[in-house]
Amino acid sequence: MASESAVPESADREPVVAGSGAVAGSLAARTGAGSGSGKAGAERTPLQRAKAICFDLLAARPRTKDELRQALRRKGFDEDTRETLLGKLDDAGLVDDAAFAEMWVRSRHTHQGLARTALVAELRRKGVDGAVAARAAEAVDRDAEEQRARELVRKRLRALxxxxxxxxxxxxxxxxxxxxxxxxxxxxxVRDELAAAGADTTPLDDAPPD
Incomplete structure (x- = not known):
């Protein structure tokens, strides 16, 4: 009999968009916004230093506007610098919360099996507007959500x-x-999958409505 702990769930991972680092790196090179060091770095304006930090973060993975805002706040940049830079990044298409939300929904639903409610909650925690998050989550329709739930239950059953x-x-x-x-x-x-596995599902007969 296999023990439940024999099949640990994989750790959550941040989704990564292929090529996002190359795009940010290319723009950083063209605008002279590399992280740099020494005298050249010390002589840069606050806006230039903030830009370098944002490009470094975007080279690692896509970010929401609020993630960048909070990163700059932690680094001590004032509100005017933060919002000026974020406006420029938005105009350049380097930050797009709607596109981020769509990518996040696809990745987290496919790889982690999250339902719409959980997806919206995660996006809200990342600073994405609630309406934007809800629209992105609509990409997971009821049938897709149920199918993913069944896959999760079957996988878990094998581990039990x-x-x-x-x-x-x-x-x-x-x-x-x-x-x-x-x-x-x-x-x-759960009732359907246990029944298919030949288990007694009597305790689930009075299931609450969807």
Missing amino acids: GGVDEQTAIRRLLGTLGRKGYPQGLAYRV
């Missing part, structure tokens, strides 16, 4: 081995709940 049915139900519902799936959908999916 021979645990009793009550324990299996509790852990499966917990898995879906932590990923933001509605209670009604979670109960229905």
Whole structure:
């Protein structure tokens, strides 16, 4: 009998857009905004130093406008410098919260199995406007959400081995709940998948509605 801990869940990872670092690096080179050091770095204006920090961050992965804003705030840049630079980056298309949200939804739903509720919550924590986050999450329709929930339950079932049915139900519902799936959908999916596996699903007969 396989133990539950034998198949650990993979750690969450930030999505990465191919080529984003190259784009930021190319723009940094053209504008002289590389991180630099020494006397040349010390003589740069606050705006130039802030720009170099943002390009370094964007070279690693895409960022929301608020992520860059908070990074600059932590580095001690004043509000005027922060907002002036963010406006320039926005105009240049280097920060686009709507595009970021779309990318985030695709990646986190596909690789981490997050439901729409959890996706919106994550985007809001990154400073994305609620309406923008909700529109991006609409890319995951009800059918896609249910299919991903079933995949998660089947994977989890393989890791549970021979645990009793009550324990299996509790852990499966917990898995879906932590990923933001509605209670009604979670109960229905768990009931269906346990039934397909030949388990007793009587405790799930009075499942809440979706």
